[in-house]
Amino acid sequence: MAQQLQERAELQRSGSTLPRMTYEEFLDWADEDTWAEWVDGEVIILSPASLLHQALDTFLLSVLTSFVSFRDLGIVLGPPFQMKTGPDLPGREPDVIFVAREHLDRLRDVYLDGPADLVVEIVSPDSRTRDSQDKLHEYEEGGVPEYWVLDPFRREAKFYQLGEDGSYYFVAPDENGVYESAVLKGLRL
Template structure:
């Protein structure tokens, strides 16, 4: 009987680009990291800014109250979302991200480690640590894996852009700002009055 080899990674090589979720589970790193196509993306080493956290907490609360007693469930980071079209084996999953907020309506996708498959809605709240490359990769990842609705919130300018999946491609909304009432196409009945939502954000 062939014995299994064990391999523990504590400090991954950031230049390497074929890591899997199995590798990810072995890492002991202070920074929050994500995997996109096997490549490591570090989130900002410092904690998110206070405004980022206020927006996240407020939106999470609104979504939680709206979804209470409904099938869909809402989660906030840290929460692993694993994407894989071919296999659910840890060593064959090369895309693992931690969206700021995500909503999952198919509870079969949920397990004790997070979500395996596309959430129905993902919200990313931008911070100075977000790189253009990271955002481009995430856009492609969410689109190609079928995330139906993708919100991007800009805390500093207090505006919101929504991408809706139509025939497998994202269609952007106009830029929503103060005075707009934003409605979700995925969560029917959920609306956000941006003037009221951002009104006490300083």
Template sequence: MKSEKNDHVKEPDIEYGLYTYADYLTWEMDEMVELIKGKIFKRDIAAPALNHQRISMHLSNKFYNFLRGKTCQVFHAPFDVRLPVKSRKNQDIDTVVQPDICVVCDPAKLDAAGCLGAPDLVVEILSPGNNKRELKNKYEVYEEAGVREYWVIHPNEQTLLIYSLVEGRYQASRFFVPGDEVTSACLPSFFLDLEEIFEE
């Protein structure tokens, strides 16, 4: 999973350990993990549910088609997003996440390892095992890092909530539901019909 291999890597302590991106690069783990403020969070072991996959594909395609020929680019998991605070050095970065979908408009943030710095827009699609991580932990790190828009999609309830960064703090939209038309402050003229995203 990681780009560097090490036969003498100590298994990380998921319960109590605090780690950095430099540690993350040395791990050989069978499952996807994220690092949030130094703590390890396992991604769901099971493959995403069918609705999750459908929504992810629909929305990724909408972003991709809209962004063709533009500076902004869309990426989907697995794709490492490193969110530096103190410095951009691997040993100082303690948050590495893999959003379901993200849009990056500054090419300077992209490198061979993924994205270094805050994407402009992040989409997380909830599943039973990750609601707490998305709604609390990731909310905090996305806000602190300066992610301009954070979209949270609940497949079962068929809702979309958009957090927009205003003077360094997130402001929540109302819940959008099928039949609503959604736009993005990050992507002028982007238009999304939620009926298409949630269709069976």
């Protein structure tokens, strides 16, 4: 195990690419300190988060955890925790995931085997396309009922809800700028 950790660190420092691997191999390879995603057999090492990104993530995790815990709705998790929405879809590491009580059976030791009920991605300069396009399509295909894309650099928030036809629909905040979650009833931002 120590040798595996040393090899991983050397690969990351050198900028070398990791060998292609299955999702199961990725889960065996990664540890709880690994900030990476698995996409089509490739490991994508995630960049360190900025202070602004971390502050927003910490705030959201705190607010959502309090809301969910008070109402005993399920569990809220943050990185590094994987979510694999389907067998042919990537393993992602969202900034925030909410898993409803009735879906807690999807939780495994190191990943969520199926879609979360709500996923939040906080955009970083290098993740804008990945968060607003790639993951939007993946989470839609994987059946994530609600997806928020928060861009603190542009001061934008986009909210998507899965329709009965399995497609995401953009939901704008109301005339006062308030968004009401469809998944977390009563949560208004």
